[in-house]
Amino acid sequence: MSNSKPAQVIDEHIVEIVSDSGEGAQKCGQTFGTIGAKMGNGIWTVEIIPAEIQPPARSPAGASGNRIRVGSRYMTNMGNEADLVVAFNEQVLFSRIANGAYKNGTIVLLESKWASDPQEEIRAAYTQAVKEFREHGLIVHELNFEVECLKLVDNARKGKNMFALGMLCRIYSRDVEKGHSEIHNAFAYKGDKVVKINQELFDAGYAFARDKVDYHYEIPPYTSDVKAKPMMVCNGNTAVGLGVMASGMDLVSMYPITPATSASHYIAEVFDKVGGFVHQAEDEIAAIGFAIGASYAGKTACTITSGPGMALKTELMGLAVMGEIPLVIIDVQRGGPSTGLPTKVEQGDLLSSLFGMPGDAPKIILAAATIAECFHLPITARKLAEAFRGPVILLTDANLATGVQPWERPVLQEEWLADPVDQSEWDKSVPAYDWDETTGLSPRPIPGQPGGMYVLTGLSHTNRSKVAYDSDTNQTTMEFRSRKLAALQSTLKPPTIHGDESGDLLVVGWGSTLGAIDEAVDTLRAGGQKVSSIHLRFLSPLEPGLKEIFARFKKVMTIEINYSDSVDAPLITEENRRRAQLANILRMQTLVDVDCWSKVYGHPLQPGELIEVLEQRLAALNS
Amino acid sequence: MFGIKADWSLDVFERYFTLGDYSGGEARWCPGCGDFAVLNTVHRVLRDAQLPPEKSVAVSGIGCSSRLPHYMGTYGLHGLHGRALPLANGVKAHRPDLDVWVATGDGDCFSIGAGPWIHSVRLNMDMVVLVFDNAIYGLTKKQTSPTSPTGMKTNTHPRGAPLPALNPLTITLGISNASFVAQVVDWNPPLLYQTIKAAHAHRGTSFVRILQRCPVFSNEFCKPLQEHPDKFVLLEHENGILLDEAVKRVFSDVERHDPRDWLGAMKFARDEQRIPLGLLYHDPDAVVYEDISARDLGKSDEEKIVAINKAMDAFAI
Numbered sequence: 001m002s003n004s005k006p007a008q009v010i011d012e013h014i015v016e017i018v019s020d021s022g023e024g025a026q027k028c029g030q031t032f033g034t035i036g037a038k039m040g041n042g043i044w045t046v047e048i049i050p051a052e053i054q055p056p057a058r059s060p061a062g063a064s065g066n067r068i069r070v071g072s073r074y075m076t077n078m079g080n081e082a083d084l085v086v087a088f089n090e091q092v093l094f095s096r097i098a099n100g101a102y103k104n105g106t107i108v109l110l111e112s113k114w115a116s117d118p119q120e121e122i123r124a125a126y127t128q129a130v131k132e133f134r135e136h137g138l139i140v141h142e143l144n145f146e147v148e149c150l151k152l153v154d155n156a157r158k159g160k161n162m163f164a165l166g167m168l169c170r171i172y173s174r175d176v177e178k179g180h181s182e183i184h185n186a187f188a189y190k191g192d193k194v195v196k197i198n199q200e201l202f203d204a205g206y207a208f209a210r211d212k213v214d215y216h217y218e219i220p221p222y223t224s225d226v227k228a229k230p231m232m233v234c235n236g237n238t239a240v241g242l243g244v245m246a247s248g249m250d251l252v253s254m255y256p257i258t259p260a261t262s263a264s265h266y267i268a269e270v271f272d273k274v275g276g277f278v279h280q281a282e283d284e285i286a287a288i289g290f291a292i293g294a295s296y297a298g299k300t301a302c303t304i305t306s307g308p309g310m311a312l313k314t315e316l317m318g319l320a321v322m323g324e325i326p327l328v329i330i331d332v333q334r335g336g337p338s339t340g341l342p343t344k345v346e347q348g349d350l351l352s353s354l355f356g357m358p359g360d361a362p363k364i365i366l367a368a369a370t371i372a373e374c375f376h377l378p379i380t381a382r383k384l385a386e387a388f389r390g391p392v393i394l395l396t397d398a399n400l401a402t403g404v405q406p407w408e409r410p411v412l413q414e415e416w417l418a419d420p421v422d423q424s425e426w427d428k429s430v431p432a433y434d435w436d437e438t439t440g441l442s443p444r445p446i447p448g449q450p451g452g453m454y455v456l457t458g459l460s461h462t463n464r465s466k467v468a469y470d471s472d473t474n475q476t477t478m479e480f481r482s483r484k485l486a487a488l489q490s491t492l493k494p495p496t497i498h499g500d501e502s503g504d505l506l507v508v509g510w511g512s513t514l515g516a517i518d519e520a521v522d523t524l525r526a527g528g529q530k531v532s533s534i535h536l537r538f539l540s541p542l543e544p545g546l547k548e549i550f551a552r553f554k555k556v557m558t559i560e561i562n563y564s565d566s567v568d569a570p571l572i573t574e575e576n577r578r579r580a581q582l583a584n585i586l587r588m589q590t591l592v593d594v595d596c597w598s599k600v601y602g603h604p605l606q607p608g609e610l611i612e613v614l615e616q617r618l619a620a621l622n623s
Numbered sequence: 624m625f626g627i628k629a630d631w632s633l634d635v636f637e638r639y640f641t642l643g644d645y646s647g648g649e650a651r652w653c654p655g656c657g658d659f660a661v662l663n664t665v666h667r668v669l670r671d672a673q674l675p676p677e678k679s680v681a682v683s684g685i686g687c688s689s690r691l692p693h694y695m696g697t698y699g700l701h702g703l704h705g706r707a708l709p710l711a712n713g714v715k716a717h718r719p720d721l722d723v724w725v726a727t728g729d730g731d732c733f734s735i736g737a738g739p740w741i742h743s744v745r746l747n748m749d750m751v752v753l754v755f756d757n758a759i760y761g762l763t764k765k766q767t768s769p770t771s772p773t774g775m776k777t778n779t780h781p782r783g784a785p786l787p788a789l790n791p792l793t794i795t796l797g798i799s800n801a802s803f804v805a806q807v808v809d810w811n812p813p814l815l816y817q818t819i820k821a822a823h824a825h826r827g828t829s830f831v832r833i834l835q836r837c838p839v840f841s842n843e844f845c846k847p848l849q850e851h852p853d854k855f856v857l858l859e860h861e862n863g864i865l866l867d868e869a870v871k872r873v874f875s876d877v878e879r880h881d882p883r884d885w886l887g888a889m890k891f892a893r894d895e896q897r898i899p900l901g902l903l904y905h906d907p908d909a910v911v912y913e914d915i916s917a918r919d920l921g922k923s924d925e926e927k928i929v930a931i932n933k934a935m936d937a938f939a940i
């Protein structure tokens with residue numbers, strides 16, 4: 001093949017690069033995404049991550065890489081099936097096919113060195129796989145990248161990723177200079193020599209694709225002037241890290257857990273310059289204990305974890321509720337229960353965040369829907385934790401954690417930062433919990449303040465924090481702690497409706513599904529369907545006005561990434577059906593017969609899949 | 624007085640603290656409980672140090688001894704079972720100016736809190752950790768604790784505790800970066816005072832195991848020790864705890880032991896015939912974690928914003 005045809009202009013493409021773990025496909029994909037963002041395209045990237053660090057080579061379970069959706073408009077989700085795939089071996093593609101990632105017509109640029117492997121089984125497996133891929137409708141081009149890379153490096157495992165990046169940059173008419181400069185950014189810490197060899201690999205890949213690949217596209221930028229609004233591009237965990245720092249919190253206490261840890265890695269990298277500290281505790285319980293101690297004695301602290309860590313932290317979260325200690329708990333949700341799916345997405349921690357502890361423990365729960373919100377909500381959470389004197393849980397998930405999207409660069413505000421620790425004299429006549437009758441709110445004394453001495457306790461206590469087991473004290477203080485949520489809700493606005501204010505079907509979502517839901521709703525609306533959506537950021541307390549909004553639609557349903565019984569599953573009845581988590585809460589709080597659709601596939605929702613589901617529901621409504 | 628004008632020192636005298644300033648509500652332990660002696664000693668050490676009560680924080684877990692913060696006039700944090708130490712470490716993390724005390728027990732520290740015990744000793748944050756060891760669970764009414772001697776009859780082991788007791792001294796000494804390990808009994812006030820005073824003066828985590836009387840549930844643990852002071856060996860050294868002559872008259876088996884000598888400390892800690900009293904080990908130069916955790920604090924809002932902006936530049940497009 002030789003290619004001198006002009007580039008075909010397209011609106012968007014979904015590109016995947018898949019390899020064995022350790023071959024650098026993730027770095028290639030991230031860099032390709034960043035170059036796209038810098039050229040003014042909308043992008044959304046999703047990591048393809050095996051659960052093990054070094055899974056066996058050439059195994060479907062070991063697929064590692066990146067999916068990049070790049071287009072001429074703002075991208076909010078990973079889209080449907082891929083258009084073009086670069087694969088370093090054929091086996092890793094089997095898991096992607098099983099995940100429904102490819103369609104009839106997906107182009108696969110496949111490393112062909114396996115066809116001449118010295119081992120007969122490998123040669124046979126390769127030939128068989130290519131045959132199956134073609135039967136499946138994939139357009140497979142067998143190309144020997146290895147040979148080209150070996151002209152420049154001794155070990156093609158180290159370097160093939162930048163060769164592939166060069167190929168993709170040629171195929172998608174990316175700017176070569178931008179490619180070189182991203183390679184520089186990625187490898188500068190390893191020295192000039194490494195930068196140079198990777199740039200040479202990139203150039204070789206670019207030339208190879210020009211000469212050997214018959215595909216050549218152009219994806220115009222979605223805005224003519226990218227510089228008009230300063231943008232940033234990073235994943236959700238990095239955005240969380242930046243948000244934590246911008247909130248003025250100066251202590252993050254954590255224990256390593258996937259997929260949350262990279263947020264703490266990022267914070268640890270720069271926190272010393274911002275004036276903060278990451279404490280790695282001996283376990284999840286000690287991590288929250290340390291954060292609570294720090295919050296009690298000073299500024300609001302933060303702990304970042306995922307589902308199993310949330311479970312371990314439960315008892316101390318209860319102490320923060322009872323003792324009214326401001327605290328920000330960030331839960332980057334993964335698949336559960338138990339160890340579950342450590343690297344995959346799920347929205348499974350909503351009910352456990354809300355109810356997962358003994359007694360009544362009212363707390364504020366927020367959920368980020370976009371990468372920008374991963375930045376902004378820690379700031380909101382810190383303020384709420386202090387104003388409402390208690391723990392705030394911020395839910396994100398594995399999809400946001402590793403997803404990359406450009407977002408508007410925030411202008412940092414001094415008012416976002418926490419006030420210095422108050423050490424002025426406390427008016428002795430004011431008790432440690434001077435609960436306001438209407439709101440349940442009270443100011444808190446901080447150790448070091450003369451006159452404010454009190455003993456914080458998890459036991460039932462009076463306004464002076466004296467242990468009290470009597471009936472009235474327990475009843476009234478529980479009322480005060482609960483009332484704080486009603487007080488917060490009274491300050492919130494009803495959610496914005498995406499689409500018409502009334503109609504046939506209302507879809508309610510929360511968290512990282514926003515982009516996929518909106519895209520599905522928009523497509524259906526363009527086809528004349530009366531479907532709208534709302535997306536909740538406040539889960540506790542719920543945003544107000546829901547019952548009234550629900551009344552304007554024939555049917556309300558949630559779309560979530562967590563488990564629910566299908567209506568048509570064996571033995572399932574209206575009474576025993578276990579519904580998706582938000583659906584339960586909405587039914588409970590509004591008495592509206594809210595339906596749901598949810599799956600635990602472990603991957604983000606595809607708009608195409610949602611369109612099918614919603615079409616069925618709409619058809620049933622109107623039949 | 625002394626030729627200096629009185630108003631020069633007025634502030635100091637206005638804030639002279641008495642024992643009452645460090646005490647809170649009336650302590651409600653059982654009559655004869657050893658905890659009273661420790662509480663009174665803590666009050667005395669604070670009064671003698673003349674620390675403003677608002678600068679001290681008493682942190683505890685759950686159990687009889689963990690009620691101590693409620694009987695202090697300082698700030699207090701009565702936490703959860705086994706979690707006193709992480710909470711106390713958190714208090715100290717960004718507030719090195721606060722004077723931190725931890726009250727914990729043999730169940731709270733050596734059983735449910737065993738993980739934090741090990742890691743907190745290693746963090747070596749500046750605080751006094753008083754372990755009230757009565758070899759029994761008191762608040763939950765007489766269950767076997769890790770330090771219950773073999774054969775002690777309890778509600779969970781009515782035919783006697785089946786295992787050899789855990790040795791908290793050898794374990795604590797075995798933790799890297801341990802800096803102050805002492806053992807004392809609640810029923811000898813001068814030794815208790817000198818030991819806790821030395822613990823308070825040490826910068827780092829001062830681990831003090833207090834053999835403590837529980838006349839209600841584990842009388843057989845301390846009673847024989849009280850009656851036979853010859854079961855103890857009192858450690859004496861100029862680098863150790865100042866010993867009152869009265870103390871030496873009670874515990875007449877006195878041995879010289881330099882608390883810098885770790886191997887010697889381990890030998891006394893392992894001795895099954897004689898129970899060591901006093902300072903076993905002291906390393907004044909161990910790493911103190913708040914020197915790390917609070918190192919970068921104190922940036923102005925402007926500096927913070929500049930630094931975060933610089934961090935964001937790396938992701939700018």
